Amino acid sequence: MSGGQQVCRHWCIAARPRGAPRTEDFCLEQSELPEPGAGEVLLETLYLSVAPVMAMYMSGEAVADLPALDIGDVIHGRGVGRVLESRRDDVQPGELWHGQFGWRTHRVTAMTPAERFYRFTATDLPAHLALGALGMTGYSAYCGLVIAGRVKPGSSVLVSGAAGGVGHVVVQVARALGCSPVVGIAGGEEKCELLRKLGCDVAIDYRAGSLEQDIRMALPDGVDFYFDNVGGETLMAVLENLSHRATVLLCGSISEYTREQPFGLTNYTRLRRHDAVMRGFYVYNHTAEFASAQAQLANWIREDRLQPVQNVVDGFEQMPAALMGLYTGRNSGKQVVRVKAGET
Amino acid sequence: MSGGQQVCRHWCIAARPRGAPRTEDFCLEQSELPEPGAGEVLLETLYLSVAPVMAMYMSGEAVADLPALDIGDVIHGRGVGRVLESRRDDVQPGELWHGQFGWRTHRVTAMTPAERFYRFTATDLPAHLALGALGMTGYSAYCGLVIAGRVKPGSSVLVSGAAGGVGHVVVQVARALGCSPVVGIAGGEEKCELLRKLGCDVAIDYRAGSLEQDIRMALPDGVDFYFDNVGGETLMAVLENLSHRATVLLCGSISEYTREQPFGLTNYTRLRRHDAVMRGFYVYNHTAEFASAQAQLANWIREDRLQPVQNVVDGFEQMPAALMGLYTGRNSGKQVVRVKAGET
Numbered sequence: 105m106s107g108g109q110q111v112c113r114h115w116c117i118a119a120r121p122r123g124a125p126r127t128e129d130f131c132l133e134q135s136e137l138p139e140p141g142a143g144e145v146l147l148e149t150l151y152l153s154v155a156p157v158m159a160m161y162m163s164g165e166a167v168a169d170l171p172a173l174d175i176g177d178v179i180h181g182r183g184v185g186r187v188l189e190s191r192r193d194d195v196q197p198g199e200l201w202h203g204q205f206g207w208r209t210h211r212v213t214a215m216t217p218a219e220r221f222y223r224f225t226a227t228d229l230p231a232h233l234a235l236g237a238l239g240m241t242g243y244s245a246y247c248g249l250v251i252a253g254r255v256k257p258g259s260s261v262l263v264s265g266a267a268g269g270v271g272h273v274v275v276q277v278a279r280a281l282g283c284s285p286v287v288g289i290a291g292g293e294e295k296c297e298l299l300r301k302l303g304c305d306v307a308i309d310y311r312a313g314s315l316e317q318d319i320r321m322a323l324p325d326g327v328d329f330y331f332d333n334v335g336g337e338t339l340m341a342v343l344e345n346l347s348h349r350a351t352v353l354l355c356g357s358i359s360e361y362t363r364e365q366p367f368g369l370t371n372y373t374r375l376r377r378h379d380a381v382m383r384g385f386y387v388y389n390h391t392a393e394f395a396s397a398q399a400q401l402a403n404w405i406r407e408d409r410l411q412p413v414q415n416v417v418d419g420f421e422q423m424p425a426a427l428m429g430l431y432t433g434r435n436s437g438k439q440v441v442r443v444k445a446g447e448t
Numbered sequence: 449m450s451g452g453q454q455v456c457r458h459w460c461i462a463a464r465p466r467g468a469p470r471t472e473d474f475c476l477e478q479s480e481l482p483e484p485g486a487g488e489v490l491l492e493t494l495y496l497s498v499a500p501v502m503a504m505y506m507s508g509e510a511v512a513d514l515p516a517l518d519i520g521d522v523i524h525g526r527g528v529g530r531v532l533e534s535r536r537d538d539v540q541p542g543e544l545w546h547g548q549f550g551w552r553t554h555r556v557t558a559m560t561p562a563e564r565f566y567r568f569t570a571t572d573l574p575a576h577l578a579l580g581a582l583g584m585t586g587y588s589a590y591c592g593l594v595i596a597g598r599v600k601p602g603s604s605v606l607v608s609g610a611a612g613g614v615g616h617v618v619v620q621v622a623r624a625l626g627c628s629p630v631v632g633i634a635g636g637e638e639k640c641e642l643l644r645k646l647g648c649d650v651a652i653d654y655r656a657g658s659l660e661q662d663i664r665m666a667l668p669d670g671v672d673f674y675f676d677n678v679g680g681e682t683l684m685a686v687l688e689n690l691s692h693r694a695t696v697l698l699c700g701s702i703s704e705y706t707r708e709q710p711f712g713l714t715n716y717t718r719l720r721r722h723d724a725v726m727r728g729f730y731v732y733n734h735t736a737e738f739a740s741a742q743a744q745l746a747n748w749i750r751e752d753r754l755q756p757v758q759n760v761v762d763g764f765e766q767m768p769a770a771l772m773g774l775y776t777g778r779n780s781g782k783q784v785v786r787v788k789a790g791e792t
Contacts, residue, residue, distance in 0.1 A: 370711065372716060376728035376730050384720035
């Protein structure tokens with residue numbers, strides 16, 4: 105470790121994507137890592153997260169607390185890594201931490217609050233879960249249902265992007281909380297089969313028919329809680345199917361991230377008739393509850409009540425391909441890339 | 449009364465309006481009223497309400513519980529009238545009732561639940577208040593702030609269409625509830641002056657500058673409660689100015705009723721970052737609380753804490769002009785038409 109600078113590889117923005125990113129929008133570069141200074145640590149990246157919102161980062165939008173990126177900048181992204189060197193009292197070599205790594209093989213960082221670093225404590229479970237069911241992805245599901253939504257046993261839960269990183273945890277947490285029926289929306293029969301296996305009472309293939317009618321068929325009394333991962337026309341179809349005092353939980357809008365024209369929601373006024381609410385939430389407004397949620401989710405995994413679906417691709421050089429794959433709609437579960445060979 | 453059929457005049461849809469209604473879209477007709485049958489009453493119209501949503505009725509949209517109208521149909525609208533004859537035990541001649549009259553000088557009705565008839569009990573106050581501050585208009589303000597919003601003393605309240613029928617009651621009820629600051633949005637200096645007179649700490653003329661910046665200036669810590677009467681670009685400007693855990697109360701969308709293309713809300717996702725909610729409400733989901741709210745509002749009027757701004761136009765033949773006037777943005781307060789000459 106000591107006695108010479110580490111070499112770090114990183115992926116940068118070569119060009120602004122138009123719609124979904126393409127190969128030529130990425131550029132792989134290399135640099136020397138500085139030694140960690142006072143208050144800094146050196147982390148070796150084990151896994152990096154790949155998420156639909158990254159298209160927004162690449163197009164230069166400031167999302168949440170993350171600064172807007174210029175062409176040439178390293179792409180934002182969360183990762184989990186092992187501490188190689190630490191010049192902080194609260195961080196020890198060998199520990200696993202997840203946080204804002206960017207698309208990098210190594211990271212020297214002062215772990216500023218904006219970088220949202222957390223220690224990964226469920227070390228009996230695979231480290232890549234720190235980017236999925238046991239990281240901010242799983243916490244989005246938990247936070248939406250439990251903290252923002254306060255869902256009740258017996259309520260119906262509908263979730264879009266249900267086979268995705270957040271969605272597949274929503275399905276299983278809703279089940280664990282006693283919600284019923286639990287209905288998932290996904291694209292294609294393969295994903296729908298996965299959803300039924302994970303506990304969905306009904307899985308709706310949005311490509312197969314009329315979504316608005318299929319929702320009505322599955323939930324004739326209306327949707328009590330809708331967990332929205334996709335926005336766009338799917339959200340509109342759900343707004344036509346609300347129950348009295350329904351709650352729409354706004355988590356993500358994958359269908360909107362790669363549009364060239366912004367999406368306009370024309371039927372938000374449907375909330376009126378049903379005394380319904382559309383409730384936004386942001387996991388980083390709820391970091392105080394993260395540790396206990398992580399412990400609860402880890403226990404559900406150990407009890408086999410929550411099966412994380414983690415899609416692990418090997419090799420740092422595969423980052424662009426892994427991201428581009430998300431927009432084709434073929435992936436299920438949480439997409440991560442194994443950066444450090446041999447990690448389980 | 450007896451010994452011959454009453455003649456009734458009524459206004460019908462002559463043509464579908466494109467955008468705001470024009471004179472040629474209305475047609476005045478006359479017919480004989482049947483004698484009230486068993487379970488029916490005959491009412492003489494004293495006042496009729498005029499409201500922006502009526503353009504929607506005329507374009508054939510089914511709004512709330514009201515059936516969609518065809519060309520030739522009498523236009524929907526609430527009125528207040530005196531019972532001339534009653535064949536019901538629960539309704540006595542001489543009483544005042546408000547409910548669905550349609551644009552008619554007289555009404556024979558079985559008072560079905562869908563027609564939403566209520567007895568007007570504050571008979572020490574002018575009857576036209578049954579269509580304004582003491583009717584569903586005032587109750588929209590009360591219901592939004594108190595029942596749906598549960599606003600708290602010290603919270604900031606922003607209201608659009610603030611000089612309008614609902615809006616001017618929102619301003620004063622917010623004040624009475626101890627909200628602070630109370631900020632109103634309206635068009636033109638005259639209305640802004642009215643708003644300051646009614647108790648607004650700041651009145652924003654949306655025509656005078658950049659609405660988004662003016663809101664930020666008036667409420668630098670963000671909007672706690674936004675009472676939305678107009679929708680459209682105004683709603684979008686507010687969504688850029690939310691405080692943490694803000695509430696947007698969806699009441700009306702006057703800016704959208706006369707558009708030829710539906711309005712698309714592109715920034716609803718702003719709710720996420722602030723853990724904010726957009727809450728719809730519908731007064732007829734809350735009829736149980738109406739009587740006590742009406743009593744509270746009437747007391748505020750008697751104590752001079754609530755000044756109803758009622759704009760009374762004389763003559764049934766003025767109905768179309770009174771409605772068309774709403775879309776020019778010149779009216780303040782609640783617009784009503786005196787149908788029965790000599791009523792106070």
